[in-house]
Amino acid sequence: MNDMSPNKAEREAKLEGMGCKRKRVEDARFTQGKGNYVDDIKLPGMLFGDFVRSPHAHARIKGINIKKAMKVPGVLAVLTATELKGVNLAWMPTLAGDVQMVLADGKVLFQNQEVAFVVATDRYAAADGVEAVEVDYEALPVLVDPFQAMVKGAPVLREDIKDKTEGAHGKRKHYNHIFEWTVGDKDLTDAAFRKADVTIKELISYHRTHPSPLETCQAVASFDKIKGELTVWGTFQAPHVIRTVASLISTIPEHKIHVISPDVGGGFGNKVGAYPGYICAIVASIVTGKPVKWVEDRIENLTATSFARDYHMTAEIAATKEGKVQGLRVHVLADHGAFDACADPSKWPAGFFNIVTGSYDFPVAHVAVDGVYTNKAPGGVAYRCSFRVTEAAYCIERAMDILAQKLKMDPAELRMKNFIRREQFPYQSALGWEYDSGDYHTAMKQAMEKIDYQRLRAEQKRKQADFKAGKTREIMGIGVSFFTEIVGAGPSRNCDILGIAMFDSCEIRVHPTGSAIARVGTKSTGQGHETTWAQIIATEIGIPSADVMVEEGNTDTAPYGLGTYGSRSTPVAGAAIAMAARKIKAKAQMIAAYMLEVHEDDLQFDIDGFRVKGLPEKFKSMKEIAWAAYHSVPPGMEPGLEAVSYYDPPNMTYPFGAYFCVMDIDVDTGVYKIKRFYALDDCGTRINPMIIEGQVHGGLTEAFAIAMGQEIRYDAGGNVLTGSFMDFFMPTAVETPHWETDHTVTPSPHHPIGAKGVGESPNVGGVPAFSNAVNDAFGFLGSTHIQMPHDYWRNWEAAKSLGLVK
């Protein structure tokens, strides 16, 4: 290649590297019905497993009779805790250091808990078998309200540990107590409150909800008795961790376990953990010698696998009368359900909740979290957020609004006054984090200008006057949210899952003809990794992204990685990809130097190859170098062109953003209209803007759902009231607002390509924006805080409690 080569812009365009809106490679198969999801897998002789589930929230099991079930045509086996005890699998360890029943052992602790597993020739016969299993229950008193968990005389839920005064995370204060986790300086914080001009205190609850990806949790297990090998296809966001866990609890050596995540129909945190369905499918395959499929239905998904949130946060802020924050104090009562199956890094029982100081320069802060057991489903997963980060962001963003109201100050102005300033980064927070980079004032100013904030406030004033004058029954709210996330878990010094450091990995092989395959330790559940990972490689080593195949999810072929959740794919695996590519680039440079007969320092990388400095006509393309790597490498060099990188990030990344929601609410009906929603995101370097904006749309829609109605509700008897899509709010295209997106770019200084991760920002920042809009609408009428979710009925209730409707 020389003067005849196409110009720079054309060569760059051909790469389709970072920053371009590359169309997705996944779409060809997904739009033509050729995806390969778990339920599409069909193996010879495959059986189907289905659960008998508890109708009670708390009951003793006096007996299980499987005789009738075994006579049902097609039924081959029924597993109960008794059978599982034979293989030491009646209980399994959780990621949070607790244990969880795989099948009910003596008692049930939440409605729809797994009691028995019926294995049959097909899903209809299995369902028949489930109907025929007879279980004798003796109902026990039910504990639903977490605030009643630690009172004297509360029902004993976990008899297995009732006398244990130490848990995985320290002392237990009560038999229904799981852990207390504290961080920050209590004395200094208390002192700040004593000196403060102004303080606020509010119980801010973030209700229980559920990630509910459109594809439920599912698995196919196939045990080969002759080889002693187990293959599991499953809806796993973290296939490698599942393999390790499977090996640890089954005693099958890890090299004889093959875990494969094929195409996965959405995850949102639901598919991180290990569930009884996986274990039962594996045991059933070992017992029957045939492949066994388990597919959750929607009701099972909503009621049994991994809820999210259920955090009850009492937040206090101390401030000067000018509105400068002086201290933050938060106590959280965390409802973990029947088992502590929270999917957090092992040392973090409350996740990264200590990001709760948010975007503000709090000199001191203190947080205490108490986790308790109740008769509800286990879980506590990060539903489209990093670990407990959405709870933290909601808490601080609501509390800042409450402070603004008390100070009679504009909430945007209060935020601007307290932002961490650009020159303070890297910023050490009072609760122990080092924020990598940020430019909050610039982002906020840009957002306020774009939405014409002052004009909106003026319009709101007019509407408030009209409302007071009886001219309208509509009130207007402007929700302000400025969030800082902490994602990309994480550095090995403080993040591990069951002892495995939370690195991630990439292996790249460049083929002789100049195309490549990249295998990565993450697993896309819709994020488009096959498209974006290739874009990073294209920019780094000059091979067009169309010539790079990306493969994930097969533990036999992909290097070990910790998977996709907590917005960690780009911050951790994205870095591993860049680092593996740089190793290839370094070797390619040596080969090019040999080919061009110059010293490698005389070469510079130029889009898609190396050029001799000062002699632009002397150039070797990556394609030519790849060929040379397989037949004429420099003497002493190993042939081939491949590299592996395991990346242990030096720090987390801290994406941020400014969101605004404008809403009208009719006080007589509670009906709201979202008039406008604007989202500015700063996720550092942008790899594919089309995919980023698509993720922002999706995350905002989930935030909208959560804030405005999506809830897992229980009655006092522990019955789930929202167990189907009829009752569990899933917005359709009709309710979903139009999203306006915007961005600033503040790269991460420690990430090889400066990227921070974005998939979860819209959920984290969106929820407070919606909730603040509702609260802002009612604020001038004397209300301070209205609990989520803000559905029509609750809005109407709020109006009623303020005396606005009779």
Next chain:
Amino acid sequence: MSKVHVKLKINDQEMEGLCEPRTLLVHFLRENLSLTGTHIGCETTHCGACTVDLNGKSVKSCTMLAVQAQGANVTTIEGMANADGTMGALQEGFRQMHGLQCGYCTPGMIVRAHRLLQENPNPTEEEIRFGIAGNLCRCTGYQNIVKAIQHAAAKLRGEEFLEAAE
């Protein structure tokens, strides 16, 4: 349980199979006929992942028995490509406008949009949103799905769609 012989036309091909009378159409398509493009998301008619086109109407195949489809003319996602095997207008529209992420709702969404455009070749945004309200998507927030359908509608009318994915 005795089995029933079900015969129907799917994607312009005669197909048949034996199934129990209680077999849902979606299971018959997926398991008897190996047409796994049609998905199951809720089994309660809410999510629309199982949408197929049956005798000119959008039908949620998780809420219909296979025997009820006896002799019917069915189109599934596998029948949405052009006759020459290239991507159909809706499939191309979804790709161009980034109308999908995890891909799980996509087959039902495309099959539903196909019927919508048969009934209304030039729908407004509001008509599209109303027209796909029986199909849930958890990933996209619908904004680019609306654009994908507009893109396909324009193409089918012989016009060019000038907007980009947002």
